[in-house]
Amino acid sequence: MKHRSRHIIAAVAVTAAAALTLAGCSGGGSSTAFESTTPSDLSGTVSFWHFFSDREAKVIQSVVDDFEKKYPKIKVQVHSGQDDEKLRKAIATGSKVDVGLSYSTDIVGNFCSTGAFRSLNKVIARDKIDMSQFSPTVKSYTEFEGNRCSMPMLADVYGLYYNKDLLSAAGFSAPPKTLSELESMAQKLTTYNPDGSIKTLGFNPTMGWYENAAAHYGPAAGAEWLKADGTSAISSSPGWTELINWQKAFVDKIGWDKLNTFTSGLGQEFSADNAFQKGKVAMNMDGEYRTAFIDDQAKGLHYGTAPFPTADNHTDLYGGGYMTGNIIGISKGSKNPELAWALLKYLTTDTGAVVKLANGLKNVPTTNDALNSPDLQVSDQYKTFLDVAANKNVSTTPASPLGAGYQQSFQDWWNKYQSEGGDVQAGLKSVDKQINDALALVSGP
Numbered sequence: 108m109k110h111r112s113r114h115i116i117a118a119v120a121v122t123a124a125a126a127l128t129l130a131g132c133s134g135g136g137s138s139t140a141f142e143s144t145t146p147s148d149l150s151g152t153v154s155f156w157h158f159f160s161d162r163e164a165k166v167i168q169s170v171v172d173d174f175e176k177k178y179p180k181i182k183v184q185v186h187s188g189q190d191d192e193k194l195r196k197a198i199a200t201g202s203k204v205d206v207g208l209s210y211s212t213d214i215v216g217n218f219c220s221t222g223a224f225r226s227l228n229k230v231i232a233r234d235k236i237d238m239s240q241f242s243p244t245v246k247s248y249t250e251f252e253g254n255r256c257s258m259p260m261l262a263d264v265y266g267l268y269y270n271k272d273l274l275s276a277a278g279f280s281a282p283p284k285t286l287s288e289l290e291s292m293a294q295k296l297t298t299y300n301p302d303g304s305i306k307t308l309g310f311n312p313t314m315g316w317y318e319n320a321a322a323h324y325g326p327a328a329g330a331e332w333l334k335a336d337g338t339s340a341i342s343s344s345p346g347w348t349e350l351i352n353w354q355k356a357f358v359d360k361i362g363w364d365k366l367n368t369f370t371s372g373l374g375q376e377f378s379a380d381n382a383f384q385k386g387k388v389a390m391n392m393d394g395e396y397r398t399a400f401i402d403d404q405a406k407g408l409h410y411g412t413a414p415f416p417t418a419d420n421h422t423d424l425y426g427g428g429y430m431t432g433n434i435i436g437i438s439k440g441s442k443n444p445e446l447a448w449a450l451l452k453y454l455t456t457d458t459g460a461v462v463k464l465a466n467g468l469k470n471v472p473t474t475n476d477a478l479n480s481p482d483l484q485v486s487d488q489y490k491t492f493l494d495v496a497a498n499k500n501v502s503t504t505p506a507s508p509l510g511a512g513y514q515q516s517f518q519d520w521w522n523k524y525q526s527e528g529g530d531v532q533a534g535l536k537s538v539d540k541q542i543n544d545a546l547a548l549v550s551g552p
Contacts, residue, residue, distance in 0.1 A: 139442055141230045146445050150180035153446040156197065157208035159468075160188045162403065166467030170460050174453050181446055198223050204438040205447040208260060212248035212431045213504060213511035219251035220508045224436030227255050230448055236456060240474045242496070244430055244503055251506040258455040261470035262432035263394045264492040264501070265323045267416065271409045273307070273389040282390070282413040284425055286327065289390070289416045290357050296389040297361070305361075305369040308382075310390040312357040313366050315522045317376045318392045322514055323429045324350050326502045328418040332513065333505050337550075339542040341517055342535035349418050351521065351531055363526045379404040395492035399469035412491040414498075427500025432473060471496050508549045513542045 159167050164187040171183050189197070191214060194207045207224070218224040231238065238246060241259060249257045267289075269282045277296050283289040293309030300306045313319060325332070330346030333339060341347055358366060373387060374380020377400070383391040384405035392415060401408055417424045435454060437447045453460055461477035464470070466484045471492055477483065478493065485493065495501055507513055520538050524531070 139444055141233070141444050141448065143233070145234055148180070149178060149446055149449055151443055151446050152182045152184060153443050153450055154184045154186065154203050154205040155208070155450060156186045156189045156194055156204050156206070158188065158190050158194075158210050163468055164188070166464065169467070170454065170463055173460065173463070174450060177453070178449060181449065183450060195223070198438050198440065201440055205441040205443050206435060206450055207438055208433055208435045209257075210433055211511060212434055212506070213514065215248060215257055215434060216251045216506035216508050217510040218436065219254045219256040219506070222439050224256035225439050225441070225444070227258065227437070227448075231255065234452070236452070240456070240476060242473075244501055245432065245473050248431060248503050248506065249434055257434040257436040258451060259473040260433045260435045260455050261461070261464055261468065262430055262473050262496060263396065264471050264496045265318065265392060265394050265415060265429045266491055266495055267390060267413045268383055268393050268397060269390045269411050269413065270383070270386060271411050273386065282411065283416045285416050285419045285422060286353050287419050290353075293390060294360070303365075305365055307386070308369060308388045311366065311370060311382075311388055312354050312361075313370055314354065314525050315518070316370055317382075318394065320514075321518050321521055322431075322504050323392060324354075325504075326424065326427055326429050326500070327415055328421050329424060333507060337507060337546060339513060339539040341542070342532060342539045346418070346421075347535065348531060349420075351524070353418070355525055355528070358525050367526075381405075384408060395471055395489060396469050398486065398489045410488065412488045414491065414495050424500045426495065426498045427502065428495045428498075430496055430501045430503050433470070507546070509542070509545055512545055516541045516545070
């Protein structure tokens with residue numbers, strides 16, 4: 108099951124070649140422009156592509172049903188289960204896509220710069236949409252170089268999940284706040300079988316497992332991705348070196364082979380056999396959406412949530428974390444832009460719709476009114492993520508014409524380094540070069 112922004116590395120990294128291909132496509136030819144004034148009567152059919160499936164797709168459909176009741180002359184054709192790669196290809200080949208919902212903020216730079224998603228600047232101004240209802244972080248990942256080609260539709264915020272029963276049995280009454288505390292607690296929480304193999308893991312430091320991604324770890328050490336000119340800052344940002352050294356040492360203490368053997372036998376992330384839900388892992392990085400999966404698949408789990416620990420010399424950052432979200436835009440080739448805008452506007456700015464989506468999907472609402480709505484259902488575990496989203500130290504990944512390509516390059520290197528080792532600084536400089544070469548290919552001379 109593909110799910111939101113957390114799978115950007117695996118599924119949505121837009122390479123330089125793909126970016127150039129998309130830039131050159133017509134998106135289905137010339138399309139109808141927005142009207143100069145807000146239409147008073149709308150009717151027709153609009154196509155809506157999104158990535159949700161199963162239980163979550165039903166939540167989306169219920170809100171689409173509400174939209175159709177409000178606008179009885181508009182019929183929405185819903186295409187569920189369409190991941191970002193399918194969406195990109197559909198737009199590039201001129202398929203009938205009016206509204207597209209992506210689980211990756213990282214396509215914004217590519218989609219805005221190539222025009223795959225049309226600019227919303229004028230229609231936002233025309234309809235007097237109050238953009239101050241969105242936080243600065245949310246606004247930053249829905250536009251690129253002043254061009255807002257998308258709107259936020261709920262957010263994902265990452266933190267630490269911990270099994271209260273396992274922590275209590277090991278003598279811990281509170282979750283860790285620093286990476287060194289996380290590591291020491293994890294070692295005490297890890298148990299072994301008679302043959303020396305892992306039985307229960309305190310915390311899995313393996314990169315690439317579940318939500319262990321560079322993007323999600325970066326805020327713990329204030330690590331920076333890009334310089335002001337858009338080129339790579341990875342080798343020059345000390346936060347990355349700190350995180351890499353901590354993670355590699357953690358892996359080595361447990362043993363790469365032991366970790367690899369243990370994780371290979373764990374359940375899939377979005378199945379009922381999720382390792383945290385099954386008590387196989389005592390602490391885990393995950394997003395707010397996990398609270399909904401636990402409610403559905405592991406009702407008896409006694410767990411808590413907290414901000415993710417920070418590097419020991421960055422304790423001032425505690426309380427923040429990584430934030431990203433679903434973005435929704437109108438295809439360049441849409442022949443029904445006003446109908447598409449009506450749907451997009453409803454899904455992203457109507458308080459009732461945003462709250463209903465948040466309650467059903469357990470994502471973080473992206474408007475102030477929805478966040479403060481008395482109808483928003485907030486458990487103690489879910490509230491952690493609302494607090495992280497509101498914290499001054501919350502951060503996200505910057506938009507780039509490469510899409511998630513710059514993250515892919517770094518993630519690939521880190522995934523290899525954790526098992527093989529090597530010269531960290533030389534490796535990071537090689538990542539810088541790969542990213543900058545790809546950027547030059549996309550941006551041109």
